Amino acid sequence: MKQAVQKRTLETRARLVAAAKGLVAAQGYVALRVEDVVAKAGVAKGTFFAHFPDKDALMDLLIGAEIDRHLDAIADLPAPRDVDEFVTVLMPLLRFMTCERYVFDVILRHSGAALAEEIGPIATTFVRQAEVVAAWLDQGPFRRDVTPDLLAEGVQAFATQAMALHFCALHNAVPLDQRLRPYLSAWLQPGI
Amino acid sequence: MKQAVQKRTLETRARLVAAAKGLVAAQGYVALRVEDVVAKAGVAKGTFFAHFPDKDALMDLLIGAEIDRHLDAIADLPAPRDVDEFVTVLMPLLRFMTCERYVFDVILRHSGAALAEEIGPIATTFVRQAEVVAAWLDQGPFRRDVTPDLLAEGVQAFATQAMALHFCALHNAVPLDQRLRPYLSAWLQPGI
DNA sequence: CCTTGTAATTGACCGTGGTCATTAATTGCT
DNA sequence: AGCAATTAATGACCACGGTCAATTACAAGG
Structure with missing residues (x-):
């Protein structure tokens, strides 16, 4: 006895999303409160949570x-040449x-990976890890080709x-693209 | 009129950390509640928050x-040869x-980077992004050498x-090391 | 040993995300 | 239209992280 989804349901959901988009446009993502969304909608x-499992799911939707x-x-642009x-x-x-x-945190959470930040204990360990790894790499035999x-x-x-590094206090002086270029050069064009 | 830090302070902090470690050992990191920590200590x-800016700071400490x-x-091991x-x-x-x-989320938050997960809207965009990028790379001139x-x-x-991929439902069949090896081969030994 | 200034501690209180038993609206069937 | 079954919506309630004005413990100077 499965019933078709009610029109009302779609309207409610649309109102919730619209309200959320409006609030985000006005005050940004961090400031978004579920209570504000439902009030505006x-x-x-409770209705909100009948439409979304949790607040993160809404964020996932909006940011996605x-x-x-x-x-x-x-997508339609010609392939970059360098x-x-x-x-x-x-x-x-x-x-x-x-x-x-x-926003970045939400994306990380809903994607899956990360690197170096503020300068708490964990960040310190990452620095150490980098040093250890760097020392190893300095003396090992390495380097050729792979799939797209x-x-x-x-x-x-x-x-x-x-x-990630861009949000790190010690490093955010460098613009994002300048940080990314050397990585991609090394990754995409090794030995040049 | 700056006064030296009281012994009592160190003891309290130590008790908080010890209590937290005990609880983590018993029930894992996710289940840790500040209220349980202070109760056990x-x-x-309020005392907790006089010692740590927030719960995350404690996690940072424990995990770090x-x-x-x-x-x-x-650190003391001989450098790996391959x-x-x-x-x-x-x-x-x-x-x-x-x-x-x-734990991984905390590390991400306190470090700074991420990639592909569950299969919500954002994850979908990452898949798409991968496709677009792959198509580009398929036809561009790329590849050589860099610093440790x-x-x-x-x-x-x-x-x-x-x-990150390891936590993704679609991919966690592959063990972590098997996932990592090709990355590192390609990164550390391009063209071999 | 009191006094006085500072540091440490307390716990009632708040904000906000999330739950759930109850109620209202819809739909399908006859 | 009337009835039963199903789905949607409600809002009081809870959990838990975090705050802060008030209180207590401490240390130094007289």
């Missing part, structure tokens, strides 16, 4: 949509991803890395 | 300490970092990437 709090818009703008072009094309997307610390998929994953890894 | 809730222990075990050894040596640390999803520091940063980026 004119529904009860925005990322999609950027990808739409990128790293500089590559980075340039990617920048608008990366700038959105780093428009707010909170693997390369693409690598680009994501380095982009994430660059963005 | 025998102090009021654990990471340090792993680095201690690693990627396999490299990965093997790194694994205990990475396994700790991924022992709980929550940059290499170390790359290792961190790929490790994070691998860990």
